[in-house]
Amino acid sequence: MKRNADIGLFTNPSILSAFDLNVADNRYRDGMGRLWDFRDADLSSLKSETVVEMAQYSLNFPSGINDVKVAFLVSRDFEYGLSRMFELSSNSKTPINVFRTMDEAEKWMMEK
Numbered sequence: 629m630k631r632n633a634d635i636g637l638f639t640n641p642s643i644l645s646a647f648d649l650n651v652a653d654n655r656y657r658d659g660m661g662r663l664w665d666f667r668d669a670d671l672s673s674l675k676s677e678t679v680v681e682m683a684q685y686s687l688n689f690p691s692g693i694n695d696v697k698v699a700f701l702v703s704r705d706f707e708y709g710l711s712r713m714f715e716l717s718s719n720s721k722t723p724i725n726v727f728r729t730m731d732e733a734e735k736w737m738m739e740k
Contacts, residue, residue, distance in 0.1 A: 643674075644685055651693050658690075661697040661737050665730075671707050679710050683717035699733040700726045 700711035727733035
């Protein structure tokens with residue numbers, strides 16, 4: 629499982645760039661789940677259309693990258709809503725879930 633954490637205001641390009649860097653990292657392996665830690669992030673600059681676009685972005689990647697669990701960890705209601713919108717907008721077979729605590733997210737990520 630690979631974890632990402634950034635603090636501050638996020639934009640569409642910065643999130644897509646983080647995704648690209650994540651899967652291009654030499655430590656990344658096909659089938660490795662992703663836990664995106666947005667507890668300290670501010671996603672208020674993202675529009676709903678952008679979230680839908682981002683949900684479709686990963687469809688361009690090979691199946692080993694998409695066929696994994698993806699968890700979003702958030703602390704605020706706004707980020708929870710955007711993450712749920714991402715989850716519901718994704719057309720991939722990727723299991724996506726949104727959590728408020730690290731324990732819940734890690735437990736779900738470890739389930740078969």
